Amino acid sequence: MQLKNTNISLCVALVAAFVLTGCDDKKSKEKAAIINPDPFPSAYQPLPSGATLIKNVTILDGIGGRIEKGAVLIQDGKIASLGQNLVADSETTVVDGQGKWVTPGIIDVHSHLGVYPAPSTSSHSDGNEMTAPVTAQVWAEHSLWPQDPGFGRALAGGVTAMQILPGSANLVGGRGVTVKNLPNRVVQDMKFPGAPYGLKMACGENPKRVYGDKGGPGTRMGNVAGYRQAWADAQEYQRKWDLYYKEFDAGKEPEQPKRDLKLDTLGKALKGEILVHMHCYRADDMGTMLDVMQEFGYKISTFHHAVESYKIADKLASAGVCSAMWADWWGFKMEAYDGIQENIPMVHAAKACAIVHSDSELGIQRLNQEAAKAWANGRRAGLDISQADAWQWLSANPAKSLGIFEQTGSLESGKNADLVLWSADPFSTYAQAEHVYIDGALVYDRNDPTSWPVSDFELGQPGEGDSK
Amino acid sequence: MKALISLVATSLLCSAVYAQNYAIVGATVHTMGAKGSIENATVLIKDDKIQGVISGEFDRGGYQIIDASGKVVTPGLIGAHTSLGLVEVSSSAGTVDSEVKKVKFSHVGAAVDASYGINPDSSLLNISRIAGVTSAASSVSDTKQLFSGQGAIITLGDKTQAVLKARAFMGVNMSNHGADNIGGSRAVLWVALERAISEAEFAGPKALSPAQEWHGELSKADLKALWPVVNGDIPLIMDVRRAADIRQVIRFKQRHPKLNIVLLEATEAWRVADELVTNDIPVILNPESNLPYAFDQLGATLENAARLDKAGVRVVIGMESHNIRLAKQHAGNAVANGLPWQQGLAALTINPAKIYGIDTLLGSIEEGKQADLVIWSGDPLEVTETAEQVFIQGKLLDMQSRQTKLRDRYLDLNQGRPMSYVRP
DSSP: OOHHHHHHHHHHHHHHHHHHHHHTHHHHHHHOOOSOOOOOOOOOOOOOOOEEEEEEEEOSSSSSOOEEEEEEETTTTTEEESSSOOOOTTTTTEEEEEEEEEEOOOEEEEOOOOTSSEEEEEEOOSSSTSSBBBOOOOOGGTOHHHHHHHHHHHHHEEEEEEEEEEOSSSSSEEEEEEESOOSSSGGGGGGTTTOOEHHHHHHHHHHHHHHTTTTTOHHHHHHHHHHHHHHHHHHHHHHHHHHHHHHHHOOOOOOOOOHHHHHHHHHHHHHHSEEEEEOOHHHHHHHHHHHHHHHHTTTTEEEEEOOOGGHHHHHHHHHHHHEEEEESSHHHHBGTTTTTHHHHHHHHHTTTTEEOOSSSTTTGHHHHHHHHHHHHHHHHOOOOOOHHHGGTTTTTHHHHHHHHHHSSSOOOOTTTTTEEEEEEEETTTOOOEEEETTTTTEEEETTOGGGGGOOOOGSTTTTTTTOO | OOOHHHHHHHHHTTTTTOOOOOEEEEEEOOOOSOEEEEEEEEEEEEEEEEEEEEOOOOOOOOEHHHHHOTTTEEEEEEEHHHHHHTOOBSSSSSOOTTTTOOOTOOOOSSSSSGGGGOTTTTTTHHHHHHHTEEEEEOOSSSSSSSSSEEEEESSSSOSSSOEEEEEEEEEOOSSSSHHHHHTHHHHHHHOOOOOOHHHHHOSSSSSOOOTTTTSSSOOOHHHHHHHHHTTSSSOOEEEEOOOHHHHEEEEEEESSOOOOOOEEEOGGGGGHHHHHHTOOOEEOOOTTTTSSSSSSSSTTTHHHHHHHHHOOEEEEOOOOTTGGGGHHHHHHHHHHOOOHHHHHHHHHTTHHHHHHHTTTTTSOTTTBBBBOEESSSTTTTSSOOOEEEETTTTTTTTOOHHHHHHHHHHHHOOSSOOOOOOOO
């Protein structure tokens, strides 16, 4: 009896002690504040697909390989195998591509589809948050209108994925987003699962022209001071959070730093979790940024437009920075005045990463032709690059630039079956994409007009369902 | 290619005093004229003009022989709608002669005259001509008034006198942009156009002197500029895009039958093709413009050129300045989307020559015409093929531009000295 009473009072005492302890140490039992790194997760679902065998085709695998009279087998949305004389079972759809070509799907690292959509009304003009020079806090996906008819046009041109970026008015324009070219009702439906974010930055004429009369920057030197201060501010913000976690782990009760969306994003870019994509034309502007990169210990993934990369291709190769370029745009600004038609092959020949991009809702429809022009101009200048190698500019290098090369960008076993069946050699004005596959599903078939995607905007309008 | 380069060197030495005669031998020649396309033909150039296109043997005396076996020869390409010679760098780079502010002496923009602003030294001319563009229609892009002024036909081959024909055409924008400039609405824009044309018709051919009274709304300078338009001597290039606006233009032409009208852009022209044929209205278009950029371009399609041509409309392609050299790619894309190949080439050569009334001089390789022609590496509409040698006004061009020089300077980055010391 006495023992039982003792036990009960012990229990009571223990419980009381426990409760009292709980009240005193409640704060230290809280978790440290974590910033959700993925508040807008991808809801992408591939279209259903069965096994497909495409045979009797010339294949460019996207990493320098070429197979004549080849075949590619797609299973469960992935490339199962490439080669000659592949065999399919009775469940497999067989496509006989006599005389045709297969390549990886084209990836455009520089597009404003959805954020500057058609129709280009002022109410749709959502690509540049022109309210301050540094707006790292905005995310392009929040401006992206999935009903832009331009996505369907790009699909017909063999584009299976792209990076949608803010414009180049700002020093730091905000986060870009990598998407599969399969728009649906909300933007999350097309977000590329597992793709890192991009951060758009811009050097040269645009930011200083936009902000020159609005308190600056008004000069190139003002631009550079702007980036450097932004990075320095991000470093200070990082220190605050690092200290917060350190103190938290040490059992102290640190005050949570005030969350700053702009510095969140900049900090992640410094750490390499977000890839930096910088609009930059002139050789000297790029040269400056290579040093800013060193100063703050981050990496520029890719210079965009990079009209003068041919002048510093060796430096770009050493620094491991990609150049996303046009085949032949020039002259619309002073910083584009020295554009030449051999830019892309000269960068490639110097062993720097070369990419063909569009920055155009029209150009995106024919990136294969842009690569063809660059390839041919390179050959005429004595740069003997094979077509198989040149296709890297359209798929593998863009995929690497966007951090998605493990999943796509080449025809390799196990990777996403993102590919295009072309009516002819795609290095030609006359070649057209006949079939486009994303994750193994046939998402575009030129020969079946009733299957073509029609955006909401085009329903009930002149030309609905027409060949575009 | 190297053979052609040494020929260039030789001819540059020779051409100082006498006009050089050339025989371009062994190519597939697309004359764009009565003789059509001929394989293994010879083009004879004499005294800066086309002497003829022949097959078989001929007396080679007096001609410098250019071996073009395996190549393709076409007339020089004509830039159908450009601001060549009027612009160097478009943005934030000083005076741009293709951009005009409103002026008092012109009430409707008709008196603006682009021919005064043409600069033959513009880098755009060299860059375009070595790519096969040998002449062009050039005009101011926007006057912020009703008409975009009088444009000029220019040659890309003459550094002292580029203008072949001044005051050669008139432009007017009757699409959204035009409405934005004039009263904010087509309800005002079209009334303004009708009034201007009617007034010019009323004023007649004789230019008004300062002493004469005039109570109309147009300035005397505008009236003088508009007479050739209302008399049908020069074409009126009208930017319209949607079917409804194109039909307005057709009715406008029916009200003023003397007018020589050409549509520009004409995004939805395919929907009105038969009426355009009946009313003899040709079209300058961008075959790659296939997006609903605005509510007046909803029916845009890559098949526009093919559908128009099939109905019998004369189609012209080539609407850029800095990259007018890409017109051949645009024509190739029209061909990829249904336009017959010969019509694709015609859209760049004889068709622009005809709409501007310069086809007695240019646009085809026929006896008596100016010797503007191009030796291509292969099919000119194929993006991988290029102009290997260009002739303008019978002269063999030095195939260099500042872009080829930049390329040559930077091809080898290991120079051991600053790049400014490297002479390409």
